[in-house]
Amino acid sequence: xxxxxxxRTVLAxxxxxxxxxxxxxxxxxxxxxxxxxxxxxxxxxxxxxxTIVATSGARRLASQVGVTGCGNKGVYVYFSSTDSWIxxxxxxxxxTQREKTYKAQQAREDQAAEEExxxxxxxxxxx
Numbered sequence: 001x002x003x004x005x006x007x008r009t010v011l012a013x014x015x016x017x018x019x020x021x022x023x024x025x026x027x028x029x030x031x032x033x034x035x036x037x038x039x040x041x042x043x044x045x046x047x048x049x050x051t052i053v054a055t056s057g058a059r060r061l062a063s064q065v066g067v068t069g070c071g072n073k074g075v076y077v078y079f080s081s082t083d084s085w086i087x088x089x090x091x092x093x094x095x096t097q098r099e100k101t102y103k104a105q106q107a108r109e110d111q112a113a114e115e116e117x118x119x120x121x122x123x124x125x126x127x
Contacts, residue, residue, distance in 0.1 A: 041072045064078070074091045
């Protein structure tokens with residue numbers, strides 16, 4: 001019985017080690033991406049928002065990270081052969097929250113106008 005407990009302890013310690021290695025990779029990766037993106041987007045690091053776009057491998061490590069900040073966005077991809085993160089897309093303008101709100105409001109107004117037009121057409125056919 002003590003051998004069984006020892007094996008479980010070793011297994012648990014191994015699993016924690018593997019998980020922590022993944023955490024360390026992702027933490028280091030995020031810091032690398034933040035540094036590169038800050039330069040590429042001309043944006044202070046504390047204003048960047050990162051989103052893991054894709055993971056890979058058994059440990060589900062980040063392999064693609066989307067970065068948004070200061071009105072721009074880009075995607076960074078991890079290349080394990082060189083242990084580096086490279087911008088995989090052109091840095092493009094990102095829609096700000098204000099622009100998203102405006103666009104949604106415009107869509108609602110357009111839909112209301114279309115519904116009103118259909119109603120008026122139905123009324124004219126009934127006359």
